[in-house]
Amino acid sequence: MVRPRRTIPVNPPVPDLATVVANLQRQLLEQQQETNRLRDQIAQLNQRPQVDEIPPPVHQAHPVYQVPPVVPPVPEVRQEIPRNAEVPMAQVGEQINVQPVREDLLYERFRRMKAPEFEGLTDPVAADNWLIDIQVILDFMRLTEQEKVLCASFALKKDARHWWTTVQMRRDVMAMSWQDFITEFRAMYYNAEILAVQQDEFTSLQQGSMTVMEAVQKFEQLARMCPELVQTEKEKVRRMMKMFRTDIAKQVSAGDNLPTLVFDCVSRAIRAEYWINRDKEARAQIFKAQKEEKAVVK
Template sequence: MNPPPQQQQLPLPLQSARDQNEAQVGEPVYERFRKQRPLTFEGDTDPLIVEEWRCSLEKIFDFMKLIDKEKVACAVYQMKNNARIWWDIVKRTVHVNTLTWTGSLELLNSKYYNANILDAEMDEFQELKQGNSTVIEYAQKFDQLSRFALGLVATENERKRRFMKGLRSDLAKLVDAGEMGPCTYA
């Protein structure tokens, strides 16, 4: 009987993220998290900054395959200044040891995504025009603000129509005539 063949060890970049995590079991979660260079959050009330912070953390959380308790701890670690003060107040009224990531997002949303701010972002999206911006700058602003107006751009056609509505008229005519670019927004 032949002995079983030995498994070949893949180079680290070719191993799955889960394999890499398992290989680093002895390393504390916060150290592995810090190595990903997560953004900090200082309590800014601009929803775009809050959204960027949240998305950047979730990207790292997915990569590291963290559980809820680890996600909350890592997020709190990245809070500075006003955000940290707010969290210290939250800890007095909420059982943070049992808090899920979804629960912490609900708290964050209630603080930093109040109705007035969301309405202002929606208004800014509805009034967005290219003006003197380049098409790329306009498209980036369109994408950023559209996250707060998903009901207005739920389909590709609605998205394209809104985008075209804000384009400078000389460019919109070229696109409409088929002289520029693809027929989809993306």
């Protein structure tokens, strides 16, 4: 048997040191050139105009409702020009065109409120009721002092309209406050003779056949006409107790805690009236039953 000849490995030749250094320098130079080329490309991209990119649409399973932003209302700026001031003709023309529109809008708002009209009745209670009703509407509309006067004048009809015309002749109603209007109104329809009659009726008012609520309503109407007679809550309660029927007043004043407020006094009077009526109905039924029994016996 012939054994194979053993091959002795031959080591590769060792490269020259100068060659290795040259190869490394060449690779570094190529990397430096590639880096410079990339920098030039980035600089060119930065110099181009930027275009807003539209983001790709987002696919949603269900559309999402977006609430629009709330824009606050722009407050109205009203410029007042002092009287006797020199105003350019152009501005005067603008005021002439704008002011009627403002009054038309105000009148339309007031008309939709269906305010009661006043024809100049001599009954002070009716005049007072109209003044209260119209003031509630004007307060609800949140008007200025001059706008309140203007709207209230819209509701004046017949004799009241003639009276308002005389007021316009002797004073500047456009500068009148709402309190000035009330003063003028009461001076006309709350004269001394009528007030004297109302005071007499108020001091002699009795409940009589009226219910508690009817009597209290009449009491409040006359009290508004005669405020000097009920300047305090205590005086108002005292006069109201004097107005009630005796059977009701006894129950209201029963006990140690006397009413000191009008609300408490009225509440007690309503409860007393209820139980008094219940007692009358029970006694009437008993009397009716006894009468029927006597009729059957005969």
